[in-house]
Each structure stands twice: as C-alpha cells, then as structure tokens.
Amino acid sequence: xxxxxxxxxxxxxxxxxxxxxxxxxxxxxxxxxxxxxxxxxxxxxxxxxxxxxxxxxxxxxxxxxxxxxxxxxxxxxxxxxxxxxxxxxxxxxxxxxxxxxxxxxxxxxxxxxxxxxxxxxxxxxxxxxxxxxxxxxxxxxxxxxxxxxxxxxxxxxxxxxxxxxxxxxxxxxxxxxxxxxxxxxxxxxxxxxxxxxxxxxxxxxxxxxxxxxxxxxxxxxxxxxxxxxxxxxxxxxxxxxxxxxxxxxxxxxxxxxxxxxxxxxxxxxxxxxxxxxxxxxxxxxxxxxxxxxxxxxxxxxxxxxxxxxxxxxxxxxxxxxxxxxxxxxxxxxxxxxxxxxxxxxxxx
Amino acid sequence: xxxxxxxxxxxxxxxxxxxxxxxxxxxxxxxxxxxxxxxxxxxxxxxxxxxxxxxxxxxxxxxxxxxxxxxxxxxxxxxxxxxxxxxxxxxxxxxxxxxxxxxxxxxxxxxxxxxxxxxxxxxxxxxxxxxxxxxxxxxxxxxxxxxxxxxxxxxxxxxxxxxxxxxxxxxxxxxxxxxxxxxxxxxxxxxxxxxxxxxxxxxxxxxxxxxxxxxxxxxxxxxxxxxxxxxxxxxxxxxxxxxxxxxxxxxxxxxxxxxxxxxxxxxxxxxxxxxxxxxxxxxxxxxxxxxxxxxxxxxxxxxxxxxxxxxxxxxxxxxxxxxxxxxxxxxxxxxxxxxxxxxxxxxxxxxxxxxxxxxxxxxxxxxxxxxxxxxxxxxxxxxxxxxxxxxxxxxxxxxxxxxxxxxxxxxxxxxxxxxxxxxxxxxxxxxxxx
Numbered sequence: 001x002x003x004x005x006x007x008x009x010x011x012x013x014x015x016x017x018x019x020x021x022x023x024x025x026x027x028x029x030x031x032x033x034x035x036x037x038x039x040x041x042x043x044x045x046x047x048x049x050x051x052x053x054x055x056x057x058x059x060x061x062x063x064x065x066x067x068x069x070x071x072x073x074x075x076x077x078x079x080x081x082x083x084x085x086x087x088x089x090x091x092x093x094x095x096x097x098x099x100x101x102x103x104x105x106x107x108x109x110x111x112x113x114x115x116x117x118x119x120x121x122x123x124x125x126x127x128x129x130x131x132x133x134x135x136x137x138x139x140x141x142x143x144x145x146x147x148x149x150x151x152x153x154x155x156x157x158x159x160x161x162x163x164x165x166x167x168x169x170x171x172x173x174x175x176x177x178x179x180x181x182x183x184x185x186x187x188x189x190x191x192x193x194x195x196x197x198x199x200x201x202x203x204x205x206x207x208x209x210x211x212x213x214x215x216x217x218x219x220x221x222x223x224x225x226x227x228x229x230x231x232x233x234x235x236x237x238x239x240x241x242x243x244x245x246x247x248x249x250x251x252x253x254x255x256x257x258x259x260x261x262x263x264x265x266x267x268x269x270x271x272x273x274x275x276x277x278x279x280x281x282x283x284x285x286x287x288x289x290x291x292x293x294x295x296x297x298x299x300x301x302x303x304x305x306x307x308x309x310x311x312x313x314x315x316x317x318x319x320x321x322x323x324x325x326x327x328x329x330x331x332x333x334x335x336x337x338x339x340x341x342x343x344x345x346x347x348x
Numbered sequence: 349x350x351x352x353x354x355x356x357x358x359x360x361x362x363x364x365x366x367x368x369x370x371x372x373x374x375x376x377x378x379x380x381x382x383x384x385x386x387x388x389x390x391x392x393x394x395x396x397x398x399x400x401x402x403x404x405x406x407x408x409x410x411x412x413x414x415x416x417x418x419x420x421x422x423x424x425x426x427x428x429x430x431x432x433x434x435x436x437x438x439x440x441x442x443x444x445x446x447x448x449x450x451x452x453x454x455x456x457x458x459x460x461x462x463x464x465x466x467x468x469x470x471x472x473x474x475x476x477x478x479x480x481x482x483x484x485x486x487x488x489x490x491x492x493x494x495x496x497x498x499x500x501x502x503x504x505x506x507x508x509x510x511x512x513x514x515x516x517x518x519x520x521x522x523x524x525x526x527x528x529x530x531x532x533x534x535x536x537x538x539x540x541x542x543x544x545x546x547x548x549x550x551x552x553x554x555x556x557x558x559x560x561x562x563x564x565x566x567x568x569x570x571x572x573x574x575x576x577x578x579x580x581x582x583x584x585x586x587x588x589x590x591x592x593x594x595x596x597x598x599x600x601x602x603x604x605x606x607x608x609x610x611x612x613x614x615x616x617x618x619x620x621x622x623x624x625x626x627x628x629x630x631x632x633x634x635x636x637x638x639x640x641x642x643x644x645x646x647x648x649x650x651x652x653x654x655x656x657x658x659x660x661x662x663x664x665x666x667x668x669x670x671x672x673x674x675x676x677x678x679x680x681x682x683x684x685x686x687x688x689x690x691x692x693x694x695x696x697x698x699x700x701x702x703x704x705x706x707x708x709x710x711x712x713x714x715x716x717x718x719x720x721x722x723x724x725x726x727x728x729x730x731x732x733x734x735x736x737x738x739x740x741x742x743x744x745x746x747x748x749x750x751x752x753x754x755x756x757x758x759x760x761x762x763x764x765x766x767x768x769x770x771x772x773x774x775x776x777x778x779x780x781x782x
Contacts, residue, residue, distance in 0.1 A: 047445040048438070055434055148544045157544050158484055161462045244466050247459040249433040286438060292386055292426035 023341060024332055025322040030272070033279075037178050041171045050174050054242060056282045057181035061235035063262040063274035064188050069228035070260075071268035072192055074204030075221060076129065079136035080259045082120065082143055083113040083229040085251035087236025089147070092160035092246035102166045106237035113233025114226045121225030125218055140251040147248055159247025166241055177238060181275075184231055189271040191227065200224055201269065265303055267313025276315050377421035378411055378695065380685070381449035382677060383439055383464070384456055386426040389626075390479055390674045394454045396667050397478075397675030398422050400659075401682040411686045414693045420681065423447045429460035436460040440467045450695050451476070453502070453680045458482040465499055474498045474697050474704075476680040479673075481507040486729035490721045497701050500718065500728045502684060503676035504645065504739070509732035511549055513643055514619050517741045518593055519560050520753055521618045521641060524774055525590055529781070534562040537589035537615065539580065539596075539604065541572040546595050553593060565589050572598035578607055585613050590780075594619035594642075602632045609636025612779045617641060627669050630747050639777045641743045641752065645673040645713050650740055650751030650770040652714045655683075659712035670749075679711040713737060734759050734766045745775055 021027045040053065066080045091109035094100040100108070120139055127135055147154040154160065167173045191197050199220050202210045211217050240246035249255070266277030284302070288295045310317035323332045324347050326340035333341050340347060382398045384391035402420040405411060410419040425443050427436040437460075443449050444467065452468055455461040456479035465485060468475035475498060477485055483506045489496040504510065522534040536557050540546040550567060557564050565587040568580045577600065584592060592615045596604065601623035608617060617640045623629055624642040633640075646660050648670055659678065663671040671678075684704065692699040705726050708717045714737040719729045730737055734757070741753025752774040754766040 048442045051438060051441045055438070157459065158462065158482060159459050161466075161484075162488075243433070243437060243463050245459065245463045247433065247462075249459060254431060285435075286442075289426070289439070289442070292424070295426065295428075296431075 023334070025334060026319050026332075034182060037182070038175075041174055045170060047170060050170055052283055052286050054174060054177040055239075056279055057177045058235050058239045058242065059258075059262070059282055060181050060275040060278040061184050061238075062232050063259050063266070063278050064185055064271050065228045065231035065235065066259045067263045067268060067271055067274045068188050068192065068200075068231065069224050071263060071270070071274075072197065072200040072204060073221060073224040075124070075224060076133040077136045077228070078133040078260065079120075079139045079141075079256050080228075080232060081251050081253070081255035082136075082140040083116060083232035084236035084239070084255060085140060085143060085246075086113045086116045086229075087233030088240035088246040088250045089154065089160070089236075090233075091237035092163055092240045093153070095163050095241070096160050102164055102237075102241045106166075106234060106241065109237035109240075110230050110233035113229040113236065115229075116233075117225040117227075117229025118222065120229075121222045124225070125221060137253070137256065140253070140256060144248055144251045147251065155247070157248060159245050159249075160240075161245040161247075163241050163244045163246070165244065166238070173242070177242070180234070180238065184234065185271065185275055188231060192269075192271055196220070196223070204269075261303060265306060265314060267315040267317075270313070270315055273313050273315040277313070280314065375410075375413075375416040375418045377419045378413070378451075378689070379421050379423055379447065379449040380681060381423045381425055381443035381447060381452040381454075383425040383427050383436075383443060383452055383454035384479065384674065385428060385430050386424065387428075388430060389672065390456045391426065391454075393672040393674030394456075394478060394677045395422075395424055396663070397671065397678035398453060398681060400663060400666060400675075401678040401680075401686075404682060405686055412690045413695065420686075423449050425454075427455070427460060427464070429455070429457045433457075433460050433463060437463045437467060440464040444468065444471045444473055449473070451685055453478055453677045453685075454674075455479050456674065458485070461485060465496070469495050469498055472498055472697050474500070474685070474700060476500045476502045476677075476684060478502045478677050478680055479504075481505070481510060483508060483729070486719075486727040489729075490723075490725040490727045493726060497705075497726070497728070498697055500680075500684070500704065501730050502680040503673045503713070503730075505730045505732045505737050507545075509730075510620075510643070510739075511552055512732070513739055514549075514593075514595075515553070515556050515560070516757065516759070517641065517643060517753055518557070518562075518591065518618050520741065520755070520757065521616060521774060522560065522562050522591055525616065525776065528776055529590070531590060534591055535565045535587070535589045536562050537565055537584045537587055537592045538567040539584070539592050539594050540567070540569055541596050541598055541600050542569045543572050543597065545597075549595055557593075562591070570600050570604070572596075572600055574600045575603050576607070577604050578611070580604075581608055581611055581613055584615060585611070589615045591615055592617045592619075594621050596621045596623065599623065602629070602637075605629075605637035605640045606633040607636075609633065609638060612777075614777075614780050616777065616780065619643070624744065624749075625672065625742070627749075629749070630744060635747065637744050638746065639743060639775060641741060641774070644740050644742045644749075645676070646671050647740050647742045647749060647751040647770075650742075650768050652712065652738075652768055653710055655710055655712045673713075676711070676713065679713070679716075683709055683711045684716070713739070734763055738766065740768070743774060745772075 021031050062084055069075050070077050087109040090112035091105040094105040094108055124132055148156055166176050203217050207217055262277040263274040267273030285299055288298050322335055324335050325332050326345055328345040329343040331342045382394055384394035402422050406419045410417040425439045427439045429436040451474045453476045455464055455477050458480040461480040481504050486501055489499055525534050538553055540550050554564055570577050570580050594617050601621040621642040624640045625644045629637055651657050688700045688704045692703050705718050717731040717736055719727050719731050721727050740751050742749050743752045751771045755771050757766045
C-alpha cells in the first residue's frame with residue numbers, strides 16, 4: 001500500500017476546493033456557512049445565540065425530512081408533526097422510564113417514527129393530493145388523543161419532563177446538534193442524488209410512467225415515508241432532549257404547518273432549500289422580538305412577500321441570480337461567465 | 349477675571365453637571381423580567397401588575413439593597429407560549445443571558461412553564477410563577493430542592509385547591525337553594541367544556557357531589573368554542589337540575605350564560621366561568637348573564653385585607669379594568685421580592701430563597717405562606733384556606749359583578765367563620781322562585 005504524504009493530500013484538497021467549490025457562488029456560500037457554523041463558538045458563546053442555532057439545526061433536519069417525502073416524492077404530508085412528536089415521545093419515555101441515555105433513546109425514537117411512517121404510509125398509498133394531505137393531517141391529532149388518553153404514561157397535557165440532555169456543556173451540545181444536522185442533511189441530499197432519489201423524483205412527476213417502467217412505486221413511496229420519518233424522528237428526539245420535555249406541543253397542527261412554510265419558503269425538492277429557510281426564518285423570528293406586538297405579523301408579511309416575488313423559494317431565486325445553467329451540458333456556471341466552464345458552449 | 353480663572357470655573361461647572369446629571373453615578377437598577385403571552389389578556393395582566401409594582405416602588409426611591417436604593421427596571425418578554433413552546437423557552441433564555449435580568453416573574457401554560465423553569469434553574473435565577481396552576485411545578489421543588497428551590501408560585505393556588513374552592517362554592521349555593529326553595533335534594537347538572545384539563549375535575553365532582561347531599565343528574569360537554577348550546581340547555585331543563593356546575597375557561601361561557609338567561613332555565617350557574625370574570629361579560633351577554641356565579645381573585649368592593657382596596661382601585665384607575673389573577677406579578681415584586689431583597693441586603697438568589705420561603709406576608713388577595721409537603725420538604729406552593737388564600741365567589745347582579753363568597757364560610761368543623769368585607773348576599777334568579 002502506498003502512503004500519500006500530507007503535502008500531497010493538502011494539495012489535492014486545495015485543488016478540489018479550487019475546482020469544485022470556488023467555481024460556483026452557491027457552493028462558496030454553503031462552504032462559508034458550514035465554516036461559520038463550526039467556528040461560531042470560537043467567536044461567541046452567548047447561550048441565547050447558541051440556543052437559537054441549536055433549535056434552528058433541529059428544525060432544519062425536520063424541514064429537510066419533509067422535503068424528502070413531500071418535495072421529492074410528491075406525497076403531500078400535512079401532518080409531519082406526527083413523526084416529530086413520535087420521536088420526541090419515544091425518546092422521552094425511554095429516557096425517563098427505562099433510564100436509556102439520549103444516545104440510545106434518540107435513535108430508538110427515530111425507529112419508532114420509521115414504524116409510524118410505515119403504519120401511516122400503508123393506508124395513505126391509495127390517496128393523492130388533497131386527500132392525502134388531509135388524511136396525514138389527522139394522524140398527529142390522533143396521536144395527541146392517545147397522549148391525552150394515557151396521562152399516566154405520557155404525562156397528559158404536561159408532557160414528559162426532566163429529560164437528560166445530550167451533553168451538559170453548552171459548546172458540547174452545540175457541536176452535537178450542528179454536526180448532526182450537517183451530517184443528516186448531507187445524507188438526505190445524497191439519498192436524493194442517488195438512484196433511489198431519482199425514482200422518488202420520477203414518482204412525483206409521473207407515477208404511472210414509473211410503474212410502466214417496471215418499478216414498484218408502492219415500495220418506494222413506503223420507503224420515502226420511512227426515511228422521512230426516520231430523520232424527523234431524530235429531530236424530534238433531539239428536540240425533546242434539548243428542551244428536556246416532550247409535550248403535546250410537539251404534535252400541534254402549527255408544528256406541521258411550520259415545516260411546510262419552511263420548505264416552500266426555501267424551495268421544494270432541494271433538501272438544502274428548507275435548511276436555508278429555517279436558518280433564515282427561525283433566527284428572523286427571534287430578531288423581531290424587539291416589536292413583540294407585531295412579531296407574527298411581520299413574519300407573515302415577510303413570508304408572503306418572498307413567496308410572491310420568489311414563488312419557487314428563496315434558494316432557487318438566489319441561485320438563478322448568481323448562476324446560469326449550460327444549455328448543452330447542464331453544468332452550472334457563475335452568472336458572469338460567457339461560456340460554459342466545462343464544454344465551453346455559449347451561455348447566453 | 350483672567351482666562352485661567354474662567355477655565356477653572358468652566359471645569360468645575362462641567363464636573364458638577366456630570367456628577368449631578370449623568371445616570372452612571374446612580375446605583376444600577378434591579379432588572380426584573382416579565383414573561384408571559386403578551387398578546388393575550390393573561391400576559392397583559394402580567395405586565396400591568398408589574399408596571400404598577402415598579403412605579404410604586406420607584407416612587408419611594410427604589411429597593412434598599414444594603415446601603416443603596418436601587419430602582420426597579422422591568423424587561424418585557426413575550427413568551428408566545430399558547431402558540432409556540434420553543435418561543436417561550438427562547439424568550440426565557442434571552443431574558444436571562446442577554447437581558448441579564450436578576451429575577452423573572454410570569455409564565456402561564458404549564459407545559460411551557462415547565463420548560464422555562466428548567467432554564468431559570470440552570471441559571472440559578474429566581475422565577476416566580478404567576479399563572480400556571482399545576483401542582484407539578486412545585487412538586488419539582490420538593491423532589492429536587494437543590495435544583496428547583498429558585499421557583500416560587502405566586503398565583504394562582506394550585507389546581508387541587510381550585511377544585512376544592514369550586515366545590516365550596518357549589519355547597520354554598522346548594523345550601524341556599526335548599527333552604528330558600530324548600531328543595532328536598534338539590535339536583536346538579538355538570539357542564540364542562542371539552543378540554544383535557546377539565547376531565548379530572550368532572551370525575552372529582554361526580555364523586556363529591558353525592559357526598560355533599562346533592563344529586564348528579566347528568567354531564568354535558570359542549571365545545572370550548574361553541575356558539576349555540578340550546579340543545580344542552582334543553583336537556584338540562586328536562587333533567588330537572590336546580591344547579592348547573594360550570595367549568596368554562598373559553599368563549600363558550602358567554603353563549604351558555606346568554607342562552608340560559610334567554611330561556612330562563614330554572615337552574616343557577618355556579619363554578620368556573622372565565623368569561624364571567626371579565627368586566628365586559630354583562631355587555632357580551634346583553635344582560636342575560638345576570639345571576640351567573642364564578643370564582644375570581646379580585647372583585648371591586650370586596651376586601652381580603654387592608655391591601656386589597658388600594659391595589660384593586662389603583663389598578664382600575666391606572667388600566668381601566670379590574671385586575672385578573674395574572675396581575676399578581678404586582679404581589680410578586682412588591683410584597684414578595686422587594687421586602688426579601690431588603691431583608692437580606694443583596695440580590696443573592698440563595699439568600700433570598702432562604703428568606704422568602706420562611707416568610708408569611710400579606711398580599712392584596714390574602715396572606716402568602718409557602719407550604720411544605722407531608723415529609724416536611726419545602727414546595728414553594730401557596731397555602732390555601734381561611735386566613736391565607738381563598739379567592740372569591742362573585743355573582744353578576746343587575747349589571748354589577750359583586751362578591752358573594754365567602755359569607756360565613758366554615759371550611760371545616762371547628763374552623764373560624766370567614767366573611768370578607770364588601771361581600772353581599774347571594775341572589776337566586778326570580779324565575780326560580782315561582
């Protein structure tokens with residue numbers, strides 16, 4: 001086995017960054033965003049700021065998981081809080097009643113959400129569009145009914161409180177949440193970029209054609225429900241452990257709608273769009289605390305204006321302003337270029 | 349006068365102005381965070397009560413901390429807790445770590461207060477709960493005193509006592525009905541909105557009412573936001589009920605009272621009707637809410653002690669409405685925190701906790717004494733009962749909300765009789781006397 005010297009490795013890394021990252025503004029922004037997130041505690045350890053970023057990361061996973069199901073596969077889910085709440089409650093129950101530490105309870109919560117995805121997915125397979133959306137919306141309400149019906153187990157309206165945190169240190173928690181968000185986002189993006197992701201996309205565009213190609217769409221749709229449930233379940237479990245409480249608010253209709261707003265605001269079928277939207281909207285809602293009476297109204301106006309002028313989402317809009325797609329090879333180029341950086345075809 | 353002399357005079361004048369006018373020379377204020385759903389009536393009560401307390405304390409020069417007087421500075425924080433739990437915890441974190449408040453008062457929704465309580469305890473900040481009634485908040489203090497000792501309940505007394513008070517009200521009115529109408533047995537209809545928090549109360553009522561010598565004729569559960577309850581009222585009328593035990597925290601309290609008045613249902617309404625606690629209830633029911641009885645903390649004209657009148661009338665004058673119980677942020681600051689800060693001479697949370705938990709002090713709604721549990725552990729929960737906090741029973745009588753309970757109330761055999769100043773006799777609707 002030949003050893004590659006550190007100098008060569010570094011040179012390769014520099015070349016990779018120069019040829020793959022620095023060539024496109026969107027990639028530069030993503031790289032800077034990741035670096036900024038990872039470097040933030042070195043600049044400031046303000047607990048409030050750290051808290052906002054941690055919760056933003058949790059909701060970013062949730063929003064991206066919705067995009068995986070509804071954005072890519074077109075299975076319009078208006079009850080995504082079901083997976084989030086399931087993850088939160090399962091983690092909380094395991095942590096409190098069976099003393100399972102968060103490292104175990106969060107993945108198990110995610111598995112419970114996968115199971116839920118399967119249970120929800122099966123009856124939903126026959127439904128489409130509005131009917132599917134309305135049906136999915138009912139599921140978190142059903143789970144909330146169960147929560148209230150079993151107060152000895154679920155804590156009823158109080159929820160389950162006193163959960164352990166993933167880490168007792170401020171910075172430790174920050175890195176656990178941020179790195180998990182980055183890794184899970186990358187995994188979700190990779191899934192959508194894979195063979196499976198292409199089938200998901202195809203199901204959304206024309207399910208009949210996919211079935212005519214001999215692909216078992218039922219299996220893929222169920223897979224989408226389960227995968228989405230898994231990631232949303234992780235975010236639910238992490239949320240519960242950070243807040244140290246899993247309560248009925250995790251299942252509220254407003255939670256499901258927030259996810260849809262984030263995803264649409266960022267741009268559907270992108271994964272990074274909903275993540276960007278959460279990183280814009282969640283801190284923005286905190287920023288407008290200076291005007292508490294009009295906070296929600298300002299938020300609503302901003303969302304409406306953005307969607308009015310950027311109907312495909314903020315990420316698509318920003319990307320189209322900064323970059324152009326080559327008409328011949330479909331490779332993206334910086335908007336100032338006259339010819340494609342790969343095939344040299346004229347861009348205008 | 350030479351130039352040097354002029355310069356000296358100018359320097360001296362400038363220095364004098366700087367010493368006298370620049371606030372940096374004054375003692376730093378005591379920062380108190382007021383957290384609550386500020387866009388809702390509960391949060392407005394939190395804020396108004398605190399504003400009044402701060403104004404009264406500051407008018408007297410502030411709180412004496414050691415040798416210096418320090419003014420109260422309030423920081424308003426909208427928890428948005430009815431709509432978003434995450435928002436509530438962020439607001440709490442911001443108050444403590446960015447606004448750097450010394451104390452926090454407020455909170456309403458129990459699930460949110462539990463989460464906010466943890467953040468305050470992490471930072472060892474005294475958090476005075478002024479809205480959530482669930483016992484769990486104070487059970488945490490007993491279970492893990494070292495961590496949760498910084499939490500105190502200010503208002504209301506816990507939900508177990510709220511239930512007990514409602515039953516006392518029902519017993520009070522039931523006895524009057526039995527005597528005045530010569531009834532062999534009072535028949536009770538339980539009408540409670542469809543809400544989870546009500547369920548245990550209904551079960552308790554079903555068990556307690558027969559023990560009080562009354563009969564339960566049925567239970568009705570209209571939606572919390574129902575606008576028409578004539579079906580329920582007809583059924584109640586058919587059941588022969590003389591007393592309707594109401595449990596309403598939402599808007600259904602208005603149509604229920606209005607339609608019962610329109611139909612002249614021969615049964616009195618007693619219990620909890622949050623809408624009936626509001627000054628606008630008479631107009632909202634177009635006068636049909638006459639004779640409705642509900643529990644309340646403050647009623648104009650009724651005095652628990654010599655602090656009540658000043659507070660209630662002062663609040664009414666300042667804000668144009670009768671204070672609700674969340675306005676007891678006033679109590680928390682003026683009668684709770686300020687005297688304890690002065691007594692210990694510092695803002696040290698541990699010293700204040702040790703002082704506050706052992707105090708007994710008058711507040712406009714009675715007397716505060718923090719309870720201990722059966723094992724003698726401090727719970728920082730409020731003591732309920734004669735001589736302490738009892739709340740009031742109020743009845744709408746011809747456009748005016750008046751206090752009717754406690755009136756010669758004996759909480760237990762051998763206990764002293766309790767009647768508050770300003771309480772008037774309970775009135776039975778005239779159509780029931782026919």
